[in-house]
Amino acid sequence: MIKTNLNINDLDKNLLRDLDSYIESLEDPKGSLINVLHRAQMLFGYLPHNLQLYVSRKLDLNAAKVNGVVTFYSFFTEKKTGKYVVSVCMGTACYVKGSEKVLEKCLTLLDVEKNEITKDGLFSVKDVRCIGACGLAPVLSVGEKVYGHVSADMVEDILNKFRGDENDS
Amino acid sequence: MRGESEEMIDLLRDKVAELGLTNTVKVIKTGCFGFCEEGPIIKIKPDNIIYVKVKFSDVDEIFEQHVLRGHIVERLLSVDPETQETYKEDKALGFYKKQYRIVLRNCGFINPEDITEYIAVRGYEALAIVVSENTPEEVIEVIKKSQLRGRGGGGFPTGLKWELTAKHRRSDKYIICNADEGDPGAFMDRSVLEGDPHTILEAMAIAGYAIGASTGIIYIRAEYPLAIHRLEVAIKQAKEYGFLGDNIFESGFNFNIEIRLGAGAFVCGEETALINSLQGMRGEPTKKPPFPSEAGYKNMPTSVNNVETFANIPPIILNGPEWFSSIGTENSKGTKVFALAGKINNIGLVEVPMGTTLQEIVFDIGGGIIDGKKFKAVQTGGPSGGVITGDNLDTPIDYESLRSIGSMMGSGGMIILDEEDDMVAICKFYLDFSREESCGKCTPCRIGTTRMFEILERLINFEGTPEDLETLEDLAINIKNSSLCGLGQSAPNPVLSTLEYFREEYEAYAYRTKKTSYQIIGDKCIGCTKCSKVCPVDCITGSIKKVHIIDEEDCIACGACYTACPVDAIIKP
Known part of the structure; x- marks a missing residue:
């Protein structure tokens, strides 16, 4: 069990200010919960419990309702993600072309479970629903960058590209 | 891929500018040509020559040879995988020959981020005609007469939906565009939104005028960032030109469109679930009636239509309902866009008149199966659909015919499976999707789909029993009959359909007779030793010019020997 932190004061004040101004710009903040959560996840990278509590108070909604919405939709994550999120497409087109092997390879190479973060904090791996790039199946994306026609053998090279970036900077 | 294409465009633009040809040569960025397998693609007009699989390093040659000298670069033309012939013009390509493009008419021809290009192909003319010459009732009559049916999967008559929404006299009404394309393996809507976003805006405004709504909402998946961006650009431009906003074409009709993001839930394709999601709630369906046409978004009359349905509207207004209803079969008019994916040569988007056979789609347009393997089945309708086997390939496709052979139209995803695909594993994949x-x-849906998934998992691990097959069938029928919404009612379809056509594959697991190792046919083996050399677990024995044998116990069924064998002496498990 992850210990739940419900202390709102732990949240980054600058990011909260950005979130507040977004919420204030909305006509119907309560009805726009999903948009607010999208913005919150964009700013913070994920939706920890204390952030969910903050949103619920800000929109005058029940915290249980907010949590219900967060956990309902697969796009929202309550767990911290790596600097680079490796997403392996699990749409049917990718599946029949062997995306399961690609996913397995990612997990073994990085020595993590799905949705967990590597020790160096650089990567986390998740499977995603069809991203509609079926012509390129199997598809893997790292952050915004999309790789097509990926085989298990190519995974290491792809990941190394991002490790390289890290060393340069 | 996008990154590389952008670089090619920049390079071409630089070259044109360098030679001062900006008035005679224009480089444009277009939406998807639909021919995804052969991308990136460059098309030269007016010659209509298509270059495929273009690399950054090829751009120079295309520019120097074709653009400047008019010489065709033969090596970059598309090659027919069967006849080895090369194709120069797009229309001659097998891929395009049997297609008829209404929905995709502008995709790949106009720059989606430039409203003037849309206007040049009669864009917003349909909206102008409608708001200045027709009453809302007349517009609905035209759509009814065209017999257009919803392209999201259900096939409900669009004109009737509009009429039902129009008849409720309430202060606010809403038009919603369902762009939550969640069916894995389907990417039609994404391509339309990315390639021709203005068509959707125009059609939504026409729908708004017809039902008496002044607000349109596009509910789109957050997974489609490029489509979202292009819609934002399009909405901004349409407002600047006065095609959206107040008093459109001086008619007194006001219409505005906003974009709302989904957050990843397949069930939100169901209209009542979608409406709940729009209101910031969990996307759970509610029972019908009341239908959204009576009490939908914010409890107001709402018409929810799919992207592809909308894309048909402007051409129907411009060309007349008779033109549209002359295409297709008796009960299914117009065309349907399919996303071909899986083990097929020409992966991509195809648009064909209703009534085209699967044979034509898979073999004439799709170019047949990859690596010359044998066709096994087409899966249509995704997690809600079923499989169509070789026996039914000559069925003319429409809503009713697909249902009668145990599949469904769905949103248009078509996954081609070859002889190597394991139907039980594919079903496990779909059930895993549905239960999640x-x-x-x-x-019935929550627990039933999980139980079905567990049975399939058990079978695949050789832990199942023959009784499991009966339980599986019972469960499937019960879930179908007792679930509230379309997701539950159709989730068992993949299993029911494969149980009908490929029962022996289930039985092989249940009775544990499924072979798990490759075998060598003694009569065919020439003793070349190629198989034993590639075997990663060294389970193939035999010496030169002697028949080789695979040890069934040790074989891991990796298929390396099968690929290596020069005389097809190895058979699959």
Whole structure:
């Protein structure tokens, strides 16, 4: 069990200010919960419990309702993600072309479970629903960058590209 | 891929500018040509020559040879995988020959981020005609007469939906565009939104005028960032030109469109679930009636239509309902866009008149199966659909015919499976999807799909029994009959359909007779030793010019020997 932190004061004040101004710009903040959560996840990278509590108070909604919405939709994550999120497409087109092997390879190479973060904090791996790039199946994306026609053998090279970036900077 | 294409465009633009040809040569960025397998693609007009699989390093040659000298670069033309012939013009390509493009008419021809290009192909003319010459009732009559049916999968008559929404006299009404394309393996809507976003805006405004709504909402998946961006650009431009906003074409009609993002839930393709999601709630379906046409978004009359349905509207207004209803079969008019994917040569988007046979789609347009393997089945309708086997390939496709052979039109995803695909594993994949995407509201779907998944898992691990097959069938029928919404009612379809056509594959697991190792046919083996050399677990024995043998116990069924064998002496498990 992850210990739940419900202390709102732990949240980054600058990011909260950005979130507040977004919420204030909305006509119907309560009805726009999903948009607010999208913005919150964009700013913070994920939706920890204390952030969910903050949103619920800000929109005058029940915290249980907010949590219900967060956990309902697969796009929202309550767990911290790596600097680079490796997403392996699990749409049917990718599946029949062997995306399961690609996913397995990612997990073994990085020595993590799905949705967990590597020790160096650089990567986390998740499977995603069809991203509609079926012509390129199997598809893997790292952050915004999309790789097509990926085989298990190519995974290491792809990941190394991002490790390289890290060393340069 | 996008990154590389952008670089090629920049390079071409630089070259044109360098030679001062900006008035005679224009480089444009277009939406998807639909021919995804052969991308990146460059097309030269007016010659209509298509270059495929273009690399950054090829751009120079295309520019120097074709653009400047008019010489065709033969090596970059598309090659027919069967006849080895090369194709120069797009229309001659087998891929395009049997297609008829209404929905995709502008995709790949106009720059989606430039409204003037849309206007040049009669864009917003349909809206102008409608708001200045027709009454809302007349517009609905035209759509009814065209016999257009919803392209999201259900096939409900669009004109009737509009009429039902129009008849409720309430202060606010809403038009919603369902762009939550969640069916894995389907990417039609994404391509339309990315390639021709203005068509959707125009059609939504026409729908708004017809039902008496002044607000349109596009509910789109957050997974489609490029489509979202292009819609934002398009909405901004349409407002600047006065095609959206107040008093459109001086008619007194006001219409505005906003974009709302989904957050990844397949069930939100169901209209009542979609409406709940729009209101910031969990995307759980509610029972119908009341239908959204009576009490939808914010409890107001709402018409929810799919992207592809909308894309048909402007051409129907411009060309007349008779033109549209002359295409297709008796009960299914117009065309349908399919996303071909899986083990097929020409992966991509195809648009064909209703009534085209699967044979034509898979072999004439799709170019047949990859690596010359044998066709096994087409899966249509995704997690809600079923499989169509070789026996039914000559069925003319429409809503009714697909249902009668145990599949469904669905949104248009078509996954081609070859002889190597394991039907039980494919079903396990779909059930895993459905159980995860079940919203959890009703028990048959929430628990039933999980139980079905567990049985399939058990079978695949050789831990199942013959009784499991009966339980699986019972469960499937019960879930179908007792679930609240379309997701639950159709989730068992992949299993039911494969149980009908490929029962022996289930039985092979249940009776544990499924072979798990490759075998060598003694008569065919020439003793070349190629198989034993590639075997990663060294389970193939035999010496030169002697028949080789695979040890069934040790074989891991990796298929390396099968690929290596020069005389097809190895058979699959």
